[in-house]
Amino acid sequence: MRAIVNGKVYTMAGQIIEGGTILIEAGKIKAVGANLPVPAEAEIIDAAGKLVMPGMIDAHTHIGIFEQGIGFEGADGNEMTNPATPQLRAIDAINPQDQAFKGAVAGGITCLTVAPGSANVIGGQAVAIKTWGKIVDNMVVRDPVGLKIAFGENPKRVYSSQKKTPSTRMAVASILRENLVAARSYMEKMERAGKDADKLPDRDLKMETLVRVLKKEFPLRAHAHRADDITTAIRIAEEFDVDICIEHCTEGHLIAGFLGEKKVAAMVGPTLGTRPKIELINTSFTTPGILFKAGVKVALVSDHPVFPVQQLPIQAALAHKAGLPEEETLKAITINPAEIMGIDHRVGSIEAGKDADIIILSGHPFDWQTRVEKTLIDGEIVYER
């Protein structure tokens, strides 16, 4: 048993507890509160003068599949040979030795979505993992956490250069529709066949994945920067009655009211960084604040390696400065991504029963001088200054 004592605890469950105590047992949070008795056998971590909060969560990264410090040899996130590859699984390409994981725990990021890239209209299955471990299977929180799809410049650039479809936004939409239609037919065949093995269609891993989307077991995670691409993504999701989240959502502030009505979640970012293509021209730190005010649930994302995951607090600070209220900004890097990823029963806040993914900081996460002093994942200290 461990006890973190005397810290200023941001639970992200509605409370800031001065001098709070967190009891940790078997990797889980056993209790959190102001005046908890600490069992004699507990190993004490004194957090006096420190800020304690849940480990940060980045809902959109490519850590482990676009490995840092390597070129072609570590680039496994974009299978640019077919624009529709729902059967691919990010988990099969994640290298837990990627140096980026070290940066993540040192930066206080304890849980991630790792998604395939955005070269394909349907890129493959994203996975939610912890940032510490040697065997990826043991790091998984939820697999799949969504099916990565992509709109806009990336798929059309990749395939038009190969003289293949899609080379326009129309074809991007069409390829997604075709695959969802095929999956619906496959699903109906399965249903009609029932237990009749003769009538069952041959097993098809592409279709199997999409059937799970049609059954709303996990959402489409749609890479979309421009307002028109976001709109198209939502149009198709509604046509097929599937769940969808918008990744990047760069021009979301231009259609905030619409997104608020549709109740889609937005994974905003990377906002740090430059605008090396047309679809990024309206990138702004005001986007998260405007979306929040319109009723959209917002998470902030690094898109690592686009910018390093450990800079998430800088992006958060700048989003706060541009209008996202402080508590909402902190939620956008903790409980909001957990909820959007459907893993909030395990991570995203400091509450009894949840995984003990906790970080101890020297000060407020938006303060430039603040350093991560300790990172705990499943109750274990995985980083210490």
Added chain:
Amino acid sequence: MSAKKILAIINADIHTIAHREPIKGSILVENGKIAAIGQIEIPEEADTIDAAGASVYPGFIDPHTHLGVSEEGMGWEGHDYNEMTDPVTSQLRALDAINPLDDGYREAAEAGITTVMSTPGSANILGGSTVVLKTGNGGLQQRVIRENAGIKAAFGENPKRVYSSQKRMPSTRMGSAALLREALVNAQNYMNKINRAGDDAEKMPPRDLKNEALIPVLKKEIPLRMHAHRADDIATAIRIAQEFDINLTLEHASEAHLIVDRVKESGFPAIVGPSMGTPGKIETQNKTLESVKILSEAGITVALTTDHPVLNVYQLLHAAAAVVRDTGMDEYQVLRLITINAAKILGVEDRVGSIEVGKDADLVIIQGHPFDYLSTVMYTIIDGEVVYPPEK
């Protein structure tokens, strides 16, 4: 004759950078230059900015960017910094590709960055000449402060990746070094012919812009600005520079801390960065903010860079903050990296890099600490004109 244009910034904490301790008082700006600093009389006709509660710093400087030649919000339409058709293009000039209206210059000014070098990229062994200019949004001519600030050169992975994919030389580090030596020898031969010809037009070689561009390098009027990440690439660059007795600046210098004695002995300065970015390739695997401290403590002149668009230029301040936070390096020394040291490495320290009488009035007025993410730049002033916030 129009009347003198006078601006006074009053009630300020003035971080001159020329001195460690800030001065309380006023700055008087006349015709774009700093005329007086401290407890001074303010002429009645002066426009005044009350900086009570705020701090004034010299405009910050990023000495290695691709602003204007790699434009914001565009694809290939705005990418004009790598002419990947010939590995030796010393005759190219960044100036000819700069779009002074690139939105990146506006963002730079908004963040308090008032001077940058805009340079060709690192696809070529010799990429072309670099330009030092002010940010903001005026015309190019009034903004350029050093039109030919050096010839961009590059070693390591970039040129060999670009040209090996075209089945051309250089496809190895040996090839890269050989091409640089060959270009310098050609320029020496050309210069010797010109010198021998003297006034004899018959003996004068035909004008050759490639070779001509390298003559100021051979005469040490400008340096080669050498993109080099790995320690071996840095060492090769120093070797060749010493063979030809020319000046270098080490750009990126990601592994310079591994051969700090050799770099120190060469006397060449280092522009370190983008240290905050994700290491994207093998040659940047060992980059670390620690190297900034190690090189500085060895007495090497060091500046920081974002390599915009690799990092957005406004992250210059984030990088400086991270150096202080993560290495414990002295805050004043780190502020020098992004002001006077950068100015020295660009050869423009007579104009910018500190708040001193006679220098350009490039000033940033900040509410809060310049490293604080939540601080607000109240005004950015270039040559005595407010460029941020823009006029309503």
